[in-house]
Each structure stands twice: as structure tokens, then as C-alpha cells.
Amino acid sequence: MKIIGSPPLLLHGLQIPISENEVSPIIWKSIQAGEYEAKEAHSVIRILRAGDRIVELGSGLGVITSIMARTPNVSIWSFDANPDLISLARRVADANDITNATFEHRLLSSGPSSEHVFFIRKDFWMSSLLENQGPYEHKITIKSSNLDKFIEKNHINVIVMDIEGAERDLLSLACLKGIDRVFLELHDHLYGLSGVRCIFASMDRLGFSYDPRGSVGPCVLFTRDDGEPRFYEN
Structure with missing residues (x-):
């Protein structure tokens, strides 16, 4: 979908057919400045391999999805609990001829399916399951699906998530x-360094190691550790 009368908006090499009135002023400014998802965009293309099967939790505007989709032969299932974002993410993907990614309004979580309250905020990147994160415009109830079952059913091998x-x-x-x-x-402003420690402990329990080659600040890559030395990268 093209915005009539507006020149194409480019971001990280992608066309972004979104108008100013469809996002908050803060997010619009971030897009125009080329700062929206900049750290993620730089890092995520380095961590993927041809043929990966990816589940993305937190579609946002579909920018990271569309960047990932350019890796040869990958398949992407992208989900967001905010229903307002799904049509925007699909529009971005369509504008960039992305055909190997699907978008769905859905919440994947651990454990049995249950109902959750999701708080939608003006700056959509702050929408979350946390009421005390700040003022919200409205809230919805959404029933979760089990992440591990989805992984098994669809033979997923990579998870990408930004879920506040x-x-x-x-x-x-x-x-x-x-x-x-x-x-x-990572969102240490929401759960402190003790929360970061919990995440690293969980990943260690599951056999993952912090991978510095794909990590930049709060954008962190965890990789299954096979114990083998790796070639030095400058």
C-alpha cells in the first residue's frame, strides 16, 4: 500500500509505507531519523543462516521481520499481542515484496494456555503485559498459546523477541x-539487573551461552554452546 502524495519513506534499506498519523510523534521521529530498531537491524542479519525457521515475538511494524526475510530460504512466523500493529507490519512486508513471513495477532507464552491482559500504549513499543509500566490508552484480553508446542509443530530453530x-x-x-x-x-528498566540475571540463569539451564558476536548492548544473542573453539573475528 502506497501513501498517496508522499515520497517513499526509507528505513534500513526498506520502504516504509506508513503515514505520520498512524504512529505516535515519538515513533514517527525515530523512523524519520533512521533510529527505529537500529540496533536490532544491525545485529539480526548477522545471526541468521540460510534455511532458518524463525518465530518472532513482537512484530512491531514488521521492519525486523522484513530484514530477516531477506536471508535466503528462511521462513518466519511473526506474532504481536497488539492487534493494531498486524496490518501495519503486513503493509511494510508487502511493500518490500516479502513473501516468506506471516503475521498474526497472537500471544505465545510458556505453560498452558491462559488469558492475559495486554495494555496498549500510544507509543506502541511500550505496550505490554505490565499495567504499572505507565499510562495506557486501552487494554485487551488475549488468550495465550504454548510457545514450545508451536516450536515443535513448525520445526522452529531460531527465536527473535522484543516483548517489553x-x-x-x-x-x-x-x-x-x-x-x-x-x-x-533486555528490558532492565522493567525488572532490574536481578531480572537480567534470571534470564541468563534460565538460558544457562537450557544450554545456551551469551554470544558476544551477535550481541550489542541490550540486544543479546544466546547460542547453544557445543564447547568448540571459534575462529577469531576482528
């Missing part, structure tokens, strides 16, 4: 069988 603090609880209960890489954004 929910990563701590999700990883504490997940099994992640068949997963060899997990790329996520």
Missing part, C-alpha cells in the same frame, strides 16, 4: 527444544 519485559517469565518456564539461537532485547 515478558521475556523474563517466558524463558523461566520454556523448554526451547530444537532451538539453537535466541535473539532478544
Whole structure:
């Protein structure tokens, strides 16, 4: 979908057919400045391999999805608990001729399916399961699906997530069988350094190691550790 009368908006090499009135002023400014998802965009392309099967938790505007989809022969299932974002993410993918990614309004979590309250905020990147994160515009109830069952059914081997603090609880209960890489954004402002420690402990329990080669600040890559030395990268 093209915005009539507006020149194409480019971000990280992608066309972004979104108008100013469809996002908050803060997010619009971030897009125009080229800062939206900049750290993630730089890092995520380095962690993927041809043929990966990826589940993305937190579609956002579909920018990271579309970047990942350019890796040869990957398949992507992208989910967001915010229903307002799914059509925007699909629009971005369509504008960039992405055909190997699907988008769905859905919440994947650990454990049995249950109902959750999701708080939608003006700056959508702050929408979350946390009421005390700040003022919200409205809230919805959404029923979760089990992440591990989805991984098994679809032979997923990579998880990419940006889910505003929910990563701590999700990883504490997940099994992640068949997963060899997990790329996520930490949110220490929501759960403190003790929450970061919990995440690292959960990943250690599951056999993952912090991978400095795919990590930049709060954007962290965890990789299954086979104990083998790796070639030095400058």
C-alpha cells in the first residue's frame, strides 16, 4: 500500500509505507531519523543462516521481520499481542515484496494456555503485559498459546523477541527444544539487573551461552554452546 502524495519513506534499506498519523510523534521521529530498531537491524542479519525457521515475538511494524526475510530460504512466523500493529507490519512486508513471513495477532507464552491482559500504549513499543509500566490508552484480553508446542509443530530453530519485559517469565518456564539461537532485547528498566540475571540463569539451564558476536548492548544473542573453539573475528 502506497501513501498517496508522499515520497517513499526509507528505513534500513526498506520502504516504509506508513503515514505520520498512524504512529505516535515519538515513533514517527525515530523512523524519520533512521533510529527505529537500529540496533536490532544491525545485529539480526548477522545471526541468521540460510534455511532458518524463525518465530518472532513482537512484530512491531514488521521492519525486523522484513530484514530477516531477506536471508535466503528462511521462513518466519511473526506474532504481536497488539492487534493494531498486524496490518501495519503486513503493509511494510508487502511493500518490500516479502513473501516468506506471516503475521498474526497472537500471544505465545510458556505453560498452558491462559488469558492475559495486554495494555496498549500510544507509543506502541511500550505496550505490554505490565499495567504499572505507565499510562495506557486501552487494554485487551488475549488468550495465550504454548510457545514450545508451536516450536515443535513448525520445526522452529531460531527465536527473535522484543516483548517489553515478558521475556523474563517466558524463558523461566520454556523448554526451547530444537532451538539453537535466541535473539532478544533486555528490558532492565522493567525488572532490574536481578531480572537480567534470571534470564541468563534460565538460558544457562537450557544450554545456551551469551554470544558476544551477535550481541550489542541490550540486544543479546544466546547460542547453544557445543564447547568448540571459534575462529577469531576482528
